[in-house]
Amino acid sequence: MRILITHADEPLGRRIAKTLYHDEAVEAIFAVGAGPPPRSFDRYLGSDESRLQYARVDLARHRSARDFFHSERFAKAEIESVIHVPRHGAAAGAAAPIAAGLPERTAETRLVLQNCLETPSIRNLIALGSAFVYRLPPGNANRLSEESELDLDPDVPGEIRSWIDCDMIFHGEVHNDRLRVVLLRLPTVVAEGGYVYLNPLLEGRPGLRFRALGFDPICALVSDKDVARAVQAAAHSRRPGIYNISGCEAVPLSVLSRWTGRAALPLPGLLLGLSGRLSRLVGTQSLAGGVSLPQLLYGFTLETSRAEHELGFRPSYQIGLARAGDGALRLETAPSSIG
Amino acid sequence: MTGGARSKVLAFRERDELSNAELVDPTDDSPALGRDPFEDLALPEPFEEHLELFEQRRAFRREAPAPRWVEPPTPGAQRPLPPRARTRRWAATPPLGEIDLPETRDLVDRMLGDHERRVLLSLSQLVEGDAPYDHYGFSPEVLKLAFPLFYALHRFYFRVASQGHENIPTEGPAILCANHGGLLPFDGAMGVMDVMLKTDPPRLTRSIVDKWAGTLPWVNVFFSRVGQVIGTRENVADLLADGQLLLCFPEGMDGIRKPYTQRYKLQNFRVGFVEQALRARAPIVPMAVVGSDDQAPLLYDIKPLARRLGLPVAPITPTFPWLGPLGLLPYPVRYRIAYGKALHFHARFGPDDAEDGRVVRYLANQVRRSVQHLVDELRA
Numbered sequence: 001m002r003i004l005i006t007h008a009d010e011p012l013g014r015r016i017a018k019t020l021y022h023d024e025a026v027e028a029i030f031a032v033g034a035g036p037p038p039r040s041f042d043r044y045l046g047s048d049e050s051r052l053q054y055a056r057v058d059l060a061r062h063r064s065a066r067d068f069f070h071s072e073r074f075a076k077a078e079i080e081s082v083i084h085v086p087r088h089g090a091a092a093g094a095a096a097p098i099a100a101g102l103p104e105r106t107a108e109t110r111l112v113l114q115n116c117l118e119t120p121s122i123r124n125l126i127a128l129g130s131a132f133v134y135r136l137p138p139g140n141a142n143r144l145s146e147e148s149e150l151d152l153d154p155d156v157p158g159e160i161r162s163w164i165d166c167d168m169i170f171h172g173e174v175h176n177d178r179l180r181v182v183l184l185r186l187p188t189v190v191a192e193g194g195y196v197y198l199n200p201l202l203e204g205r206p207g208l209r210f211r212a213l214g215f216d217p218i219c220a221l222v223s224d225k226d227v228a229r230a231v232q233a234a235a236h237s238r239r240p241g242i243y244n245i246s247g248c249e250a251v252p253l254s255v256l257s258r259w260t261g262r263a264a265l266p267l268p269g270l271l272l273g274l275s276g277r278l279s280r281l282v283g284t285q286s287l288a289g290g291v292s293l294p295q296l297l298y299g300f301t302l303e304t305s306r307a308e309h310e311l312g313f314r315p316s317y318q319i320g321l322a323r324a325g326d327g328a329l330r331l332e333t334a335p336s337s338i339g
Numbered sequence: 340m341t342g343g344a345r346s347k348v349l350a351f352r353e354r355d356e357l358s359n360a361e362l363v364d365p366t367d368d369s370p371a372l373g374r375d376p377f378e379d380l381a382l383p384e385p386f387e388e389h390l391e392l393f394e395q396r397r398a399f400r401r402e403a404p405a406p407r408w409v410e411p412p413t414p415g416a417q418r419p420l421p422p423r424a425r426t427r428r429w430a431a432t433p434p435l436g437e438i439d440l441p442e443t444r445d446l447v448d449r450m451l452g453d454h455e456r457r458v459l460l461s462l463s464q465l466v467e468g469d470a471p472y473d474h475y476g477f478s479p480e481v482l483k484l485a486f487p488l489f490y491a492l493h494r495f496y497f498r499v500a501s502q503g504h505e506n507i508p509t510e511g512p513a514i515l516c517a518n519h520g521g522l523l524p525f526d527g528a529m530g531v532m533d534v535m536l537k538t539d540p541p542r543l544t545r546s547i548v549d550k551w552a553g554t555l556p557w558v559n560v561f562f563s564r565v566g567q568v569i570g571t572r573e574n575v576a577d578l579l580a581d582g583q584l585l586l587c588f589p590e591g592m593d594g595i596r597k598p599y600t601q602r603y604k605l606q607n608f609r610v611g612f613v614e615q616a617l618r619a620r621a622p623i624v625p626m627a628v629v630g631s632d633d634q635a636p637l638l639y640d641i642k643p644l645a646r647r648l649g650l651p652v653a654p655i656t657p658t659f660p661w662l663g664p665l666g667l668l669p670y671p672v673r674y675r676i677a678y679g680k681a682l683h684f685h686a687r688f689g690p691d692d693a694e695d696g697r698v699v700r701y702l703a704n705q706v707r708r709s710v711q712h713l714v715d716e717l718r719a
Contacts, residue, residue: 138550143573143577148573214557218472218474252560
C-alpha cells in the first residue's frame with residue numbers, strides 16, 4: 001500500500017504518518033504539508049531508502065495542487081490511497097483564511113477530491129471530518145449516529161460551516177465506483193500534554209474562553225492515537241462510507257477546559273450572543289470562540305457501532321489526568337488496561 | 340370469535356374516539372394488577388390476520404433463510420479487536436450483598452442508613468475511571484449529593500408505598516411505562532427512587548424527559564447528571580441496546596396539563612416507546628403512580644399565555660400564582676406506586692412490526708389500558 005498524507009506537518013497528520021510508518025502493509029508514505037518537515041520526522045527521513053518522504057505543498061492553491069498531483073514524481077510514486085487531514089483550524093484571534101473565495105479548508109478539500117478523481121492510480125480516499133457538523137437537539141448529552149441530521153442552518157459560524165461543506169463534498173462521492181471514499185467524523189481530539197483539536201471552542205492557545213451560564217454540555221473525546229488507528233483500519237478495509245469515531249470518555253465542557261488549561265468563563269445567554277456578534281463585527285474568533293450557541297448549550301456523544309462492525313475499529317486508549325514528572329496534573333492518553 | 344369477545348373488540352375499537360372517562364370497560368371485573376392484556380382479550384380481526392402473516396413469515400425464515408450477500412474478508416476486519424475499555428457496561432451493578440461498607444463516613448453517609456449507602460455504592464460502580472461521567476452525563480457523585488433530598492421526599496414527604504417490584508426485570512432492557520401528572524415531575528423522581536431502593540441489584544432508571552427540559556439552564560445539567568435522558572430515538576435505542584431500564588411517560592406534556600377534573604384519566608399515548616421496545620425486544624412494564632395528580636391540582640391552563648412564553652403550561656392552581664414560585668411546590672400527598680406484569684410484545688411481534696403504524700398504535704393502547712387498570716386498582 002502506497003499512501004499520501006495531507007497536512008502531515010500538523011499534529012494529527014504527524015500522528016497518522018508515524019502510525020502508518022510502523023504498519024508492515026504500508027510500502028511507502030508520501031507526506032505533504034504547508035510548512036517545513038516536522039522535526040519529529042527527522043529520524044524517518046534520514047536515509048534515501050526511507051519509506052517516508054515529505055514535500056511542501058499548499059493544497060489550497062489550485063496551481064500548486066495541480067502541479068503536485070500531475071508531477072512526474074507523483075506519477076512515479078503510484079499512490080493508491082490518500083489520507084486527507086483537513087486543516088484543523090485557524091489560530092485563535094485570526095480570521096479564517098480564504099482561498100479561491102472559499103474558506104481554505106473547503107477549497108483544499110475540493111481540490112484534493114478533484115485530483116483524486118482524476119488520478120487513475122488512486123483507489124482510496126480517507127478523510128477526517130468533524131462531528132460538530134451534526135444538528136444538536138436540546139439536552140446536555142445526546143447520542144448521535146451517522147444518520148443524524150447535519151446542521152444546515154445558514155447562520156452557523158464559518159468555522160463549522162467549512163466542516164459541513166467538506167463533509168458534504170465527501171458525502172457526494174461516497175458511492176463512487178472507482179474511488180472508495182471513507183469519511184471519519186471525529187469529536188474533540190485530545191493529545192498528551194493537554195492539546196485539543198477539532199473542538200471549535202477549545203482549539204488554539206490556552207486562554208480565556210466563554211461558555212453559557214447554566215449549561216455544561218458533554219463533550220465526546222477521542223485520543224489522537226485512536227484517530228490514527230481508525231485511519232489505519234479504514235485504509236485496510238474495503239468498505240466506503242461515513243463512520244463516527246469516538247473514544248470511551250465523555251466529560252462536561254467545564255471539566256475538559258480545566259483539564260486542558262483553558263479557563264471557561266460562564267456568561268448569560270444575552271452577553272454570550274452580544275460577544276458573538278461583536279466578534280463577527282471585529283472579524284475575530286477569540287471573543288466567543290467562534291462557536292454558535294447550540295454548541296455551547298448542548299452536548300453529544302457518538303454512536304460508533306458502524307465503525308466497530310465494518311472497519312473493525314474499537315477505541316483502546318484512555319484519556320485522563322496523570323501526574324507528570326514536575327508533579328503537575330496533565331491530560332494524558334494511555335492504553336486501556338480495563339478489559 | 341365469540342359474540343362476547345367480538346363486542347369487547349368493538350368496544351375496544353371505539354374506545355379511541357371515546358372520552359377518557361369511558362376508557363375502562365365497566366363490565367370487565369378481572370383483576371387489573373399484573374394483568375397481561377393478551378391473556379383474556381381477543382384480538383381484533385385485522386390483527387389476527389396480521390399474526391397469521393407474521394407466523395408464516397417466521398416459519399418461512401426458519402425453513403429457508405434468505406440468501407445474504409457476504410462481504411469478502413478484509414485485512415482490517417481480520418485483525419482481532421482490542422479488548423473493550425469499559426464500554427457498554429453501564430447497566431450492571433453488583434448485588435447489595437457484595438457491597439462492603441467503608442468505615443469512613445462523610446456528611447451524606449451520616450444522613451443515610453446502611454441499605455441506602457449500599458445502594459449508592461453499588462450505583463457508583465456504573466461509571467469508573469478518571470472521567471466519572473457516562474455518555475449521557477450521569478455522574479454518581481452528583482447522584483450521591485442529590486440522594487438525601489430525594490430520599491427524604493420519598494420517605495417522609497410523599498411517604499411512597501409501592502408494590503409489584505418483582506415485575507421489574509433484574510437485568511436487561513425494559514421500559515417502565517407510567518401515567519404522568521403534577522406540574523413538576525416528582526412522579527418521575529419518586530419512580531426512580533423507588534426502583535433504586537427496592538431492587539437488588541439496584542437499577543438506575545433512566546427517565547425519558549421532554550426536549551423542552553433540555554433547554555432549561557441548570558435543569559438540563561442536573562437532569563443529565565442524575566441519569567435522566569432526553570427522549571430522542573437515538574438515545575432510547577442506544578440505552579435499550581445497552582440493557583438499561585427506562586421510565587417513560589407516553590402521555591407527554593398532555594399528562595401534566597390535564598385539569599383536575601380529569602385527574603388519573605390517561606391521555607392519548609405516544610407510540611414511540613412501543614416501536615423502540617419491539618426493535619430492542621424489550622418488555623414493557625406498566626406502572627401506575629397515584630398521588631401525582633393531587634400534588635398540584637390544575638384549575639385552569641392559560642394556553643395563550645403559555646404559547647406566548649414558550650412554556651408547556653401556564654397553570655392556575657389553588658396556590659399558584661397567589662404564593663409566587665412557592666405555590667408550585669407539591670402538596671404533601673401520599674404517593675402509591677404499582678408495577679404491573681411485564682408485557683412481552685416482542686414474543687409475538689418482531690422488530691419489523693415496529694414499522695407498522697396500526698400494530699404499534701394497537702399495542703400502545705394496550706399499554707394504556709393496562710396502566711389505567713393499575714391506576715384504578717390503586718385508587719379503589
